[in-house]
Amino acid sequence: MSKSKSNTLKLKFDSARKLAPALENTSAAKINTQYNLFINGKFEKPLSKKYFDTINPATEAKLSEVALANAADVDKAVKAARTAYEKVWGKMPGKERAKYIFRIARMIQERAREFAIIETLDGGKPIRESRDFDVPTAANHFFYYAGWADKLEYAFPNRKVKPLGVAGQIIPWNFPLLMAAWKIAPALATGNTVVLKPAENTPLTALKLAEIMQEAELPPGVVNILTGAGQTGAAIVNHPDINKIAFTGSTEVGKLIQQSIAGTGKKATLELGGKAANIIFDDAPLDEAVEGVINGIFFNQGHVCCAGSRLYVQESVYEQVIQKLKDRLETLIVGNPLDKNTDIGAINSKEQLDTIHNYLKIGEREGAEMYQSKAPLPSKGFYCRPTIFTNVAQSNRIAQEEIFGPVLAVLSFRTDDEAIEKANNSPYGLSAGVWTDKGSKIFNMTSKLRSGVVWANTFNQFDPVSPFGGYKESGYGREGGLHGLGGYVEVG
Amino acid sequence: MMDRIATMPFWEPVRIDKVGVEERASRFTKRSIKKETKLNGLLLTLNMIDLTTLEGKDSEGKVKQMCYKAAHLHDAYPGLPTVAAVCVYPSMVALAKKSVADSGIKVASVATAFPSGQSSLAIKLAETKFAVEEGADEIDMVISRGRFLQGDYNYVYDEIAAVKEACGAARLKVILETGELVTYDKVRRASDIAIHAGADFIKTSTGKISPAATMPITLVMLNAIRDHYYKTGKMVGMKPAGGISKSKLALHYLVMLNEVLGEDWMNNQWFRFGASSLANDVLMQLAKEQTGVYQSKDYFSVD
Numbered sequence: 001m002s003k004s005k006s007n008t009l010k011l012k013f014d015s016a017r018k019l020a021p022a023l024e025n026t027s028a029a030k031i032n033t034q035y036n037l038f039i040n041g042k043f044e045k046p047l048s049k050k051y052f053d054t055i056n057p058a059t060e061a062k063l064s065e066v067a068l069a070n071a072a073d074v075d076k077a078v079k080a081a082r083t084a085y086e087k088v089w090g091k092m093p094g095k096e097r098a099k100y101i102f103r104i105a106r107m108i109q110e111r112a113r114e115f116a117i118i119e120t121l122d123g124g125k126p127i128r129e130s131r132d133f134d135v136p137t138a139a140n141h142f143f144y145y146a147g148w149a150d151k152l153e154y155a156f157p158n159r160k161v162k163p164l165g166v167a168g169q170i171i172p173w174n175f176p177l178l179m180a181a182w183k184i185a186p187a188l189a190t191g192n193t194v195v196l197k198p199a200e201n202t203p204l205t206a207l208k209l210a211e212i213m214q215e216a217e218l219p220p221g222v223v224n225i226l227t228g229a230g231q232t233g234a235a236i237v238n239h240p241d242i243n244k245i246a247f248t249g250s251t252e253v254g255k256l257i258q259q260s261i262a263g264t265g266k267k268a269t270l271e272l273g274g275k276a277a278n279i280i281f282d283d284a285p286l287d288e289a290v291e292g293v294i295n296g297i298f299f300n301q302g303h304v305c306c307a308g309s310r311l312y313v314q315e316s317v318y319e320q321v322i323q324k325l326k327d328r329l330e331t332l333i334v335g336n337p338l339d340k341n342t343d344i345g346a347i348n349s350k351e352q353l354d355t356i357h358n359y360l361k362i363g364e365r366e367g368a369e370m371y372q373s374k375a376p377l378p379s380k381g382f383y384c385r386p387t388i389f390t391n392v393a394q395s396n397r398i399a400q401e402e403i404f405g406p407v408l409a410v411l412s413f414r415t416d417d418e419a420i421e422k423a424n425n426s427p428y429g430l431s432a433g434v435w436t437d438k439g440s441k442i443f444n445m446t447s448k449l450r451s452g453v454v455w456a457n458t459f460n461q462f463d464p465v466s467p468f469g470g471y472k473e474s475g476y477g478r479e480g481g482l483h484g485l486g487g488y489v490e491v492g
Numbered sequence: 493m494m495d496r497i498a499t500m501p502f503w504e505p506v507r508i509d510k511v512g513v514e515e516r517a518s519r520f521t522k523r524s525i526k527k528e529t530k531l532n533g534l535l536l537t538l539n540m541i542d543l544t545t546l547e548g549k550d551s552e553g554k555v556k557q558m559c560y561k562a563a564h565l566h567d568a569y570p571g572l573p574t575v576a577a578v579c580v581y582p583s584m585v586a587l588a589k590k591s592v593a594d595s596g597i598k599v600a601s602v603a604t605a606f607p608s609g610q611s612s613l614a615i616k617l618a619e620t621k622f623a624v625e626e627g628a629d630e631i632d633m634v635i636s637r638g639r640f641l642q643g644d645y646n647y648v649y650d651e652i653a654a655v656k657e658a659c660g661a662a663r664l665k666v667i668l669e670t671g672e673l674v675t676y677d678k679v680r681r682a683s684d685i686a687i688h689a690g691a692d693f694i695k696t697s698t699g700k701i702s703p704a705a706t707m708p709i710t711l712v713m714l715n716a717i718r719d720h721y722y723k724t725g726k727m728v729g730m731k732p733a734g735g736i737s738k739s740k741l742a743l744h745y746l747v748m749l750n751e752v753l754g755e756d757w758m759n760n761q762w763f764r765f766g767a768s769s770l771a772n773d774v775l776m777q778l779a780k781e782q783t784g785v786y787q788s789k790d791y792f793s794v795d
Binding site for chain 2: 011012013014015016018019020021022128132283284285286287288289291292320323331340341437457458
C-alpha cells in the first residue's frame with residue numbers, strides 16, 4: 001500500500017466516542033467518613049492515633065480517611081489471629097469452615113453493586129470492569145475455595161495436611177477486592193487465620209469486606225484487616241509470630257520481603273511484576289487477535305501484572321495489525337470511570353501517572369514511534385491516553401521494564417524461534433499470549449515460553465480453578481486452583 | 493481472467509476465531525445508549541430500514557399500504573424521517589415504484605430465484621433484468637449456497653458478477669444466507685467473494701431461514717468490508733436482515749457499525765436493516781422518549 005493512499009483510507013471514529021453520559025448511580029455505595037482497623041472482629045481505633053486520606057483518582061476528591069496501623073497495631077492483630085487460630089479456626093472441621101466461606105461469597109454477590117461502585121471510586125477503574133470482572137470473580141474465588149475446605153484430603157491424596165498458622169498478606173492497588181479474595185479464600189479454606197493489609201491507595205473495598213466478615217459472624221480474629229503504608233507492611237513481614245507471607249506487588253518490594261524473611265522459617269508466595277509477550281502469527285485470526293491485544297494491555301488502564309505489554313507481530317501481517325490496532329484505539333473511550341461506556345478509566349495515582357509519562361518520554365528518546373488515540377481527556381483527575389509504540393527495539397527500556405500503564409510496545413519477528421527467543425528474553429515470566437489458527441504451533445509455543453500462564457487465542461482470562469504465578473522475577477508460588485492450596489498447608 | 497484472480501487472494505482465507513468474535517460482539521451490547529444519543533440512534537434506525545414484505549400472499553393493497561407507511565411512519569410524531577427503501581418481489585416493483593412516487597424512498601426487489609436460488613443462471617439474469625426494467629433501484633440477490641458449500645467458489649463469484657452486470661445502474665445487495673453457511677469462516681469467505689465480485693451491499697439473510705442476522709455474523713461481515721476498504725479504498729454497504737425487531741438491538745448494531753467502520757458508514761447509503769416489525773418498536777420508543785410513558789402497540793399502525 002502506498003503512503004499517499006493510506007492517508008485517504010482513514011476510518012473516522014469521532015462519533016464512536018461521543019456517547020451521551022451513562023453514569024452509574026452511586027447512592028448504593030455507603031462510605032463512612034472515617035475507617036478504623038479491623039482487629040479481632042471489631043473496628044478499633046489505631047494505637048498510632050493516625051489517619052490518612054484516600055482519594056478518588058478520577059476527581060482527586062477525598063473519599064474517606066482510614067487508620068494508619070503501626071507496629072503495635074500489627075502486633076495486636078497478629079495476637080488476635082494467633083488466638084483465633086489456636087482456639088477456634090485451626091481446630092474447626094473443614095465442613096464448618098466452608099459454611100463461613102460460602103456465606104462470605106454469597107454476601108459479596110448480594111452487595112455486588114456496592115462493591116463495584118466503591119472499587120471504581122477508590123481505584124479509578126471503569127465501572128464496567130469492576131461490575132463485570134472484579135466483583136464477580138472475587139465472589140467466585142470464595143465459592144471455589146469454600147468447596148475445598150472439607151476436601152483437603154483429596155487435594156493431597158495419602159498425605160496429612162495441616163494449616164501453617166497465621167498468614168500475613170499484603171496486596172496491591174490494581175485489583176483491591178479481587179486480590180483480597182485471592183489471598184483470604186485459600187487461607188481460610190485450609191484453616192489459617194489472616195492479617196491482611198490492603199494498598200494505601202485503595203483500602204475501601206477491603207474494609208467493606210471486613211464489614212461482611214462481621215455480618216457473616218466469622219469468629220473474631222480469623223480475618224484482621226489493617227490499613228497503612230509501606231511501614232505497616234514491613235511490620236507484618238517482620239512480625240515474629242507470622243508463619244507465612246503472601247505478597248502481590250512490585251519486584252522491588254518482593255526482593256526486600258525475601259531478604260527480611262530469610263532464615264526466619266516463614267513461608268512465602270510472591271506474585272510480582274511482568275512484561276508479558278503477546279505473539280501474533282500470520283495465520284492468526286487477526287481481528288480477534290487485535291481485540292485480544294487491546295484487552296491484554298488496556299484492561300484496567302494497563303495496571304495488570306500480567307498485562308500483554310509487549311506485542312510481537314509476524315512480519316508479513318505487521319502493517320495490517322498496526323492499522324487495525326490504531327483504528328481500534330480510536331474507539332476506546334477514556335474518561336469518568338463511573339460512566340458505563342468508559343473503556344479506560346483513571347490512572348490509580350499521581351505517582352503512577354508520572355511514572356507512565358516518564359516512560360513515554362523515554363520511549364520517544366529511544367527512537368520509538370509513539371501513537372496515541374485522539375480521545376479527549378477530562379480536565380481533572382489522572383488520565384493517560386492509550387498509547388502504542390512502534391519501531392521498538394528489544395533493547396529499549398520500554399520493551400524491557402514494566403510500565404504498569406496503558407502503553408504497548410510493538411516489535412516484529414520473522415520465525416517461530418525468533419519469537420520464542422525474544423519473548424523469553426525478559427527478567428519477568430508471568431504470562432504470555434499466542435495467536436495462531438494452528439493447534440500444533442500453540443503446543444510448541446506454550447511448551448517453550450517461560451511464563452507461568454500462557455493464553456492461546458485469548459488473553460487475561462481468570463478462573464479460580466486455574467493456577468496463576470510467575471517464573472524468574474515475576475515471583476514464585478501459585479495462587480488459584482488446587483495449586484493455590486499448597487501455599488497455605490504443611491504437607492506431612 | 494488471470495489479472496482478476498491475482499488481485500483476489502482467495503487462496504489465503506481469513507480465519508475467524510469463534511470465541512473471540514462472539515466476545516467482541518457482546519462487548520458492543522455493554523454500551524449504554526442514553527438521551528440524545530438514543531434519540532439520534534432511533535431516528536437513524538428508522539431511516540435505515542428496508543421495509544419488507546416477501547410473502548407469497550402479498551396483495552397489491554398490502555404493498556400500497558406498506559409504501560404509504562414507508563413515507564408516513566407515524567404522523568402523530570412530526571419530523572420523522574422516511575425509511576430507506578421498500579423491499580418486495582419483482583412482480584410488485586412497478587406498483588411499489590408508483591406508490592413511493594417522489595418520496596425519495598428506494599424500491600428494492602429480491603431476485604435470482606429468491607429465497608433458495610435454485611434455478612439456472614439464465615433465469616436469474618432474466619429475473620434481475622425484469623425487476624430493473626420495472627423500476628427497481630436496488631436488487632437483493634441470493635448466492636448459490638449449494639455451489640458455495642461444494643467449494644465451487646468460482647461459480648459463485650461468476651454468478652454474482654453476472655447479476656451485477658444485469659443490474660445496470662441498480663445497486664446490488666448480495667444475500668449470503670448465513671444461516672445455511674453455518675461457520676464464521678464460511679461467512680467470511682462468502683463475504684470476500686461477494687465483495688470482490690462487485691456487491692454494493694452484503695446482506696446476511698433472506699429472513700426465511702433461522703438463524704437470520706446475529707451480531708457476531710454481522711461483525712464478521714463488517715470486518716470483511718473494512719479489510720476491503722483498507723486494501724482498495726472502496727466502500728461496501730452492509731444489511732443485516734431478519735431477527736432484528738427491537739430498537740435496543742438495532743441500537744447495538746449501530747454501536748457496532750460505528751466502532752468497526754466509523755461514521756462514514758452511519759447512513760442509509762451504506763447500512764440497512766432488513767426488517768418488517770422493527771419500525772413500530774422504534775416508534776414506540778420514540779413516543780416514550782417524548783411522553784415519558786410506553787403506549788399500547790395498538791396506537792401504531794400495522795401495515
